[in-house]
Amino acid sequence: MKFRKSPLKALLFVLLSGLVICGLVGATSRAYSKSQKTEQAKTSQATSSPAPADEYVGAETCKTCHEDIYNNFKKTEHFKLTLYSNWKVSDKGCESCHGPGKAHVDGGGDKTKIRTFQDLAPKQISEVCLRCHAGREEHNNYKRGEHWRNDISCVNCHNPHGPKATNKMLTDKEPALCFSCHNEMKSQFSMPFHHKVPEGAMKCSDCHNPHGGFELKQVRLATGADTPCMKCHADKQGPFVFEHAPLRVEGCVICHNPHGSDNPKLLKRNEVRQLCLECHTDVGTIAPNTPSFHNQATARFQNCTTCHARIHGSNVDRFFFR
Ligand code: HEC
Ligand code: HEC
Ligand code: HEC
Ligand code: HEC
Ligand code: HEC
Ligand code: HEC
Ligand code: HEC
Ligand code: HEC
Ligand code: HEC
Ligand code: HEC
Known part of the structure; x- marks a missing residue:
């Protein structure tokens, strides 16, 4: 071809080869992001693998041997999920957190065949909850918070079954819950002038997001630095x-x-x-x-x-x- 002689064709060539290069770059970056996605899928499978439906037995079956826990579980918000017919079996009941239970039941209560949480690190425990709770309410930023960074897991503050303080399934009421670890803050709230947190007129979580956020000191997200105030x-x-x-x-x-x-x-x-x-x-x-x-x-x-x-x-x- 003698296209070089024609400036128009030359221009076309430049444009076309440009497109080809762009296409190639696009393709590699797509391939790259695809392989990244499969990596991500693998990681999330490790924490949340929805096993085949027939490996799940349903909460009623667990109840036959764990009645106390079942009765406590029944008082929690999570119980409602068992009532939704359109929810996947892997996402409701005991097995939404403990994973499929058929092998455990068939083994007559074999502890090694179910997720007991005992061998899980705090961050792994939180991942089990974040499978559903990332992207909900105010936990989007849990991994930005000091609690995540310092290996405080969801179950340090929330009791998945058998809540002592039923509100939000907390293991204890505020501020006792927070003081249990932040004892040093007690002295600040016993000063002659203080926000009436110990008196119960307001809560630590009025100003802090215990789940973490964008602001320093987990102060609640604000347009200016001071929305909590x-x-x-x-x-x-x-x-x-x-x-x-x-x-x-x-x-x-x-x-x-x-x-x-x-x-x-x-x-x-x-x-x-x-x-x-x-x-x-x-x-x-x-x-x-x-x-x-x-x-x-x-x-x-x-x-x-x-x-x-x-x-x-x-x-x-x-x-x-x-
Ligand atoms: C929201 C998630 C979640 C749900 C739903 C759930 N569990 Fe648990 N369960 C946990 C976690 C987390 C632990 C570990 C608690 C800890 O380490 O503080 C646990 C611990 C246990 C334990 C051992 C400790 C104990 O309390 O005796 C048993 C048994 C148990 N769960 C059974 C059940 C049964 C039965 C159900 C359904 C009726 C159920 N769980 C529903 C998260 C859940
Ligand atoms: C046939 C009776 C039976 C059924 C049904 C049953 N379990 Fe169990 N489960 C047991 C027994 C017994 C143990 C205690 C085993 C031990 O201590 O060695 C146990 C232990 C556990 C533990 C570990 C507790 C610990 O101390 O760490 C968990 C978690 C658990 N069961 C969850 C479930 C879930 C979820 C279901 C429903 C999917 C279920 N179980 C159904 C009998 C049963
Ligand atoms: C299968 C999905 C799923 C998993 C896993 C899960 N949750 Fe939930 N959780 C929900 C849904 C759905 C609600 C209902 C809240 C709503 O209306 O959005 C809820 C509600 C809650 C509430 C609010 C209770 C209330 O009284 O308002 C708390 C606290 C909570 N979950 C903590 C946890 C913790 C801690 C874990 C891990 C041990 C966990 N969840 C695991 C789906 C899940
Ligand atoms: C340091 C303690 C702490 C930790 C850790 C913690 N929470 Fe909370 N969470 C709270 C407190 C306190 C509230 C109640 C706030 C309130 O009263 O408004 C709450 C409320 C909630 C609610 C109800 C939110 C609403 O808007 O009604 C959900 C759901 C929840 N937490 C899930 C989680 C999950 C999932 C994790 C782990 C990823 C977690 N929490 C970790 C202290 C904690
Ligand atoms: C199980 C222990 C535990 C509980 C319960 C707990 N915290 Fe924490 N919290 C920690 C640890 C550990 C850190 C990180 C180290 C530090 O700053 O003290 C932290 C950090 C924080 C920070 C950030 C401090 C900073 O320097 O950035 C705030 C704010 C906070 N917690 C508030 C709360 C509130 C509010 C509650 C109650 C809803 C609470 N915490 C309950 C253990 C806990
Ligand atoms: C008795 C009333 C009074 C008191 C008390 C007072 N000021 Fe003033 N202040 C004024 C006046 C009047 C002006 C000048 C306004 C003008 O220039 O029109 C002023 C102006 C100022 C300015 C602006 C200066 C400038 O020129 O831009 C500052 C800053 C200031 N004061 C700080 C203080 C501080 C700090 C104190 C306490 C140590 C204080 N003031 C106490 C009356 C007072
Ligand atoms: C009136 C709002 C408010 C209340 C209520 C409140 N805090 Fe704070 N807290 C703040 C602000 C704002 C900061 C950041 C201070 C700074 O940057 O100097 C902070 C800082 C902190 C820190 C980090 C301290 C440090 O020295 O780095 C911790 C931990 C903390 N608060 C825990 C708590 C606990 C626990 C409670 C409840 C007992 C609580 N806060 C109640 C507003 C509040
Ligand atoms: C953290 C530092 C800081 C503190 C504390 C502070 N100021 Fe200011 N103030 C400023 C700055 C910065 C300006 C703005 C100066 C400017 O616009 O040029 C200002 C402006 C002013 C002005 C207006 C001055 C003018 O020329 O328009 C007055 C009056 C004033 N301050 C008084 C006070 C008084 C009274 C206090 C104590 C209650 C105080 N300030 C505490 C930093 C401070
Ligand atoms: C430059 C210093 C300064 C800053 C910044 C400041 N304040 Fe104040 N504030 C004061 C002083 C000084 C007083 C006491 C006034 C007096 O002498 O009566 C006060 C008093 C108050 C009072 C009690 C008196 C009243 O008017 O009700 C509240 C509430 C208050 N401030 C809230 C805030 C909030 C919320 C912010 C952040 C938006 C803030 N302050 C920022 C200096 C400041
Ligand atoms: C949940 C509501 C609430 C939030 C959030 C809150 N406060 Fe207050 N604040 C109060 C109440 C109510 C009082 C007065 C009653 C008392 O003594 O507790 C008060 C009192 C004060 C006072 C003293 C007023 C006086 O007359 O002595 C100051 C200063 C103050 N707040 C500043 C702040 C700052 C700064 C923040 C943010 C870090 C903040 N507040 C967040 C409710 C709040």
């Missing part, structure tokens, strides 16, 4: 015409201890002005200088918020007087 203190959020910069930038916890404090209003410093002067220094670094007329030798100027009363922001005054 805004749920109850919406008036502090604004938007304000005149915003106090640190609220947006650092968030509430730059000035407040969220759990508890020796200082009124959960402040980090026992005098309001100490707090302010950390940023509004005389040398003026982060924020502008405190005007020189703010003579700190005179009591009049010591209590900053008597004048700058709308310290969280204001719609009418740039100095937050009102």
Whole structure:
């Protein structure tokens, strides 16, 4: 072919070979992602393999020998799944977690023929639950959380059968549940000023997602860093015409201890002005200088918020007087 002589054909050639190359690249990357998918399928099979339907016997059969557990199980949300005729047999009843039970039953209760969880690592236990719960409610990010990373599994907090505290199948009520491991937080909540968590007026999980999320410290996911606070203190959020910069930038916890404090209003410093002067220094670094007329030798100027009363922001005054 003499296409080289024709600029049009040459262009066509370039375009066509371009397409071929793109096609090749596309094909390899497809092949690559396919092999990746089979890998993924293998891994997920290892944790969740739905065996042939005839290896499942149904919860009623388990009941004949494990009646107590069955009766507890009956009180849980999971029991409802056994009532759905359109649910796969592998996804309901005892066997949704313990795997197919026929061999165990045929063996007269042979422990080696069923998943007992005793030899599973915490992360593997969680995987059994995440087979269904990843993508549900608020557990999408379990693997982002400190609990996952630190080998705390679902059953550290949830009892799959026989709930002591029936609400959400928790092994214990909040905050006792959380204090059982986070004992060091108790002292923060016994400070003179604290959020009324020990009194039961609010829960740790109002501010934290025990399952993990995108924010540091598993604080609940927010548009700004402080949605957990805004749920109850919406008036502090604004938007304000005149915003106090640190609220947006650092968030509430730059000035407040969220759990508890020796200082009124959960402040980090026992005098309001100490707090302010950390940023509004005389040398003026982060924020502008405190005007020189703010003579700190005179009591009049010591209590900053008597004048700058709308310290969280204001719609009418740039100095937050009102
Ligand atoms: C939601 C998942 C799930 C379901 C449904 C479930 N189990 Fe379990 N089961 C577990 C887990 C997890 C453990 C291990 C608990 C642990 O280590 O704290 C366990 C432990 C057990 C044990 C041994 C420990 C004990 O409590 O005596 C038996 C027996 C048992 N399950 C039987 C059953 C029977 C029978 C059913 C149905 C009536 C059932 N399970 C339903 C998850 C489940
Ligand atoms: C024929 C009676 C029988 C039936 C039916 C039966 N089991 Fe069992 N199961 C037993 C016995 C007996 C043991 C205790 C074995 C041992 O301790 O060595 C046992 C142990 C277990 C264990 C291990 C408990 C442990 O201590 O670690 C699990 C989990 C379990 N069964 C789940 C089930 C599930 C799920 C079903 C229904 C699919 C079921 N069983 C049906 C008799 C039965
Ligand atoms: C076969 C799928 C499946 C498996 C496996 C599974 N769950 Fe569930 N679970 C569900 C469904 C469906 C619900 C109903 C919640 C809903 O309405 O979305 C539920 C509800 C729950 C609830 C809420 C209970 C309530 O009172 O609201 C908790 C807690 C829970 N599961 C924990 C677990 C834990 C822990 C495990 C592992 C030991 C587990 N689940 C394994 C499907 C599953
Ligand atoms: C550190 C303790 C902890 C761990 C670990 C934990 N949960 Fe929870 N979970 C809770 C608490 C507390 C609640 C109740 C929150 C509330 O009252 O709103 C809850 C609620 C739930 C609910 C009900 C959600 C709803 O919106 O009603 C489900 C389902 C659930 N957990 C499943 C799981 C699964 C699956 C795992 C493991 C992947 C897990 N949890 C691990 C503490 C935990
Ligand atoms: C079985 C033990 C256990 C229970 C129960 C438990 N936690 Fe944890 N939690 C841990 C461990 C271990 C870590 C990681 C190490 C650490 O930061 O202390 C952790 C980390 C956290 C973190 C993140 C801390 C950070 O530095 O990022 C928060 C927030 C948290 N837990 C809140 C809770 C809440 C809320 C509850 C109750 C619903 C709870 N935990 C129940 C063991 C537990
Ligand atoms: C009013 C909201 C709120 C409540 C209620 C709350 N927390 Fe927190 N918690 C926070 C915030 C915000 C942070 C992050 C503080 C920071 O970044 O300085 C935090 C941090 C933490 C940390 C990490 C501490 C560290 O030093 O790294 C743990 C663990 C924790 N909380 C556990 C709990 C437990 C357990 C409870 C219940 C007993 C609880 N929290 C109740 C808001 C709350
Ligand atoms: C579930 C609702 C709720 C959430 C979420 C919440 N608070 Fe509170 N907060 C309250 C209640 C109710 C009070 C006053 C009653 C009391 O003393 O507990 C309070 C009191 C306060 C006080 C002291 C007010 C005073 O007059 O002494 C401060 C400061 C505060 N919260 C800051 C925060 C911060 C910062 C966050 C987020 C980390 C937050 N709150 C999250 C309910 C909440
Ligand atoms: C720049 C420091 C600073 C930041 C950031 C800050 N606060 Fe405050 N906050 C204060 C001071 C100072 C007071 C005490 C005012 C006074 O002296 O009466 C206070 C008081 C409060 C009070 C109790 C008094 C009232 O008006 O009800 C609540 C509730 C509160 N803050 C919540 C929040 C929340 C929620 C955030 C995050 C959106 C936040 N604060 C961010 C400094 C701050
Ligand atoms: C974490 C640092 C920080 C703390 C603590 C802080 N501020 Fe600020 N403040 C700022 C920054 C940053 C600005 C914005 C400066 C700018 O816009 O140039 C600002 C702005 C102001 C303004 C408006 C200044 C202007 O020129 O518009 C006033 C008034 C003010 N702060 C008072 C206070 C008082 C009173 C306190 C103590 C209750 C306080 N600030 C605590 C960082 C802080
Ligand atoms: C007696 C009332 C009063 C008290 C108390 C007070 N201020 Fe002021 N503040 C003012 C006035 C008036 C201005 C100037 C407003 C103007 O320029 O129009 C001002 C301005 C400011 C500005 C803005 C400076 C600028 O030029 O941008 C900052 C920052 C500030 N004050 C911080 C503080 C701090 C920190 C304290 C506590 C140590 C405090 N103020 C106490 C009345 C007060």
